[in-house]
Amino acid sequence: MSSPPSSGTRSQAPVPPDANEGCVGPTSEQAGKASACAGCPNQKVCASGESRQPDPALVIVQDKLAQVKHKLVVLSGKGGVGKTTFACQLAFCLAQQHGLQVGLLDVDICGPSVPRVMGLTGQEVHQSAAGWSPVYVDDNLGVMSIGFMLPNADDAVIWRGPRKNGLIKQFLTDVDWGELDYLIIDTPPGTSDEHLSIIQYLKDGCGIDGAVVVTTPQEVAMADVRKELNFCKKTGLQVVGVVENMSGLNVPLTALKFLEKPVARHNGNGARIEETDKSMETDKPVIKDKTAKVLEALRKVDPSLLDCVVQAEVFPAFGSGPQGMAAAFEVPFLGKLPLDPDLLRACEEGVSLEEKAPLSPAVPALHTIVRSIVAATTNKKSKPDD
Secondary structure, eight states: OOOOOOTTOOOOOOOOTTOOTTOOOTTSTTTTTSGGGTTOTTHHHHHTTGGGSOOHHHHHHHHHTTTEEEEEEEEOSSTTSSHHHHHHHHHHHHHHTSOOOEEEEEOOSSOOOHHHHTTOTTOOOEEETTEEEOEEEETTEEEEEGGGTOSSTTOOOOOOHHHHHHHHHHHHHHBOOOSEEEEEEEOOSSSSHHHHHHHHHHHHHTOOOEEEEEEOSSHHHHHHHHHHHHHHHHHTOOEEEEEEEEEEEEEEGGGOOOBOOOOEEEOTTSOEEEOSOBOTTTOOBOOOBOHHHHHHHHHHHOGGGGGOEEEEOSSOOOTTHHHHHHHHTTOOEEEEEEEOHHHHHHHHHTSOHHHHOTTOTHHHHHHHHHHHHHHHHHHHHHSOOO
16 A cells, blocks of 8 residues: 655545546646636635645644554435444444454444444543543544534534534544554445545545445435445545445344234125234234244244244335346445344444354354455555555
């Protein structure tokens, strides 16, 4: 990896996502003046030369993160795909299973859920002469989030872009991480100011290994994730790989509830008549629980059947799915993480999946993905500079 820029280096601001086709870049001498700039919403700012001025914060970021070996951002163009869940479990796994020094930075300013998922609700940030101290889960796993700074966990953060960017800059310049093997940065969904800020400061200040992009299999999610992949391409951010989250529901058979299927017939006039028993109080159908009967029947047939794991496709993959999407963008596909109730419980309780349910079907899938990330970033670091 190339060396970080020196203090006199000009800030190489990424091309804004809303820039015109053929953008010469905000740091070019022709920025705001070239023919491709005509009609661009950023033309006035680029022409002012502001983007060509060195940002003094870059030097501070470079110094603060000088002892951090690897920096990864976790992205997704779509909300609700489990990006924070994955970022937190990635941090847990790197720290607990690989024995590494790990930091987790939450830059989702308006929806900071990392403190809850990491089991740190109610904790506060402390300040020292060296800056803000992360809140620690273990000696080798520290966390920073605006969630630690809110007087009330239910308080809404109603900030415009500049104030959000100011806090992100402060997270990068004021937090005393010390020596880290990995800094994982959890971002909000989309391609907004927060993403541009974090990428600019890391790329120009101290280098960044790349992005892990999280999606679910259905098209309503992948449509937005494709925009995120194009964002990475446009800003020059390497994609370490794509993770398919919620890839099928895996549940132990004994954890299922078996209910009687309602039976219906029609009278001579074509009206539907429910034959399921009805409650005397509400006159509504009563669905009988057949769980004990089903499990007993299976036990009589073959007791080993009770050890099976049931799998169901909750979100059917669109087309060739996330793996095909990754191939189309020529980026690595890291693997599939199943939808697992144990993973949900681990997040609600603020512990790692390995700690909550070591035999969960999602554990080996998570380990495979994390090993691939470690291999990709380690190999990248070991290559000679370009």
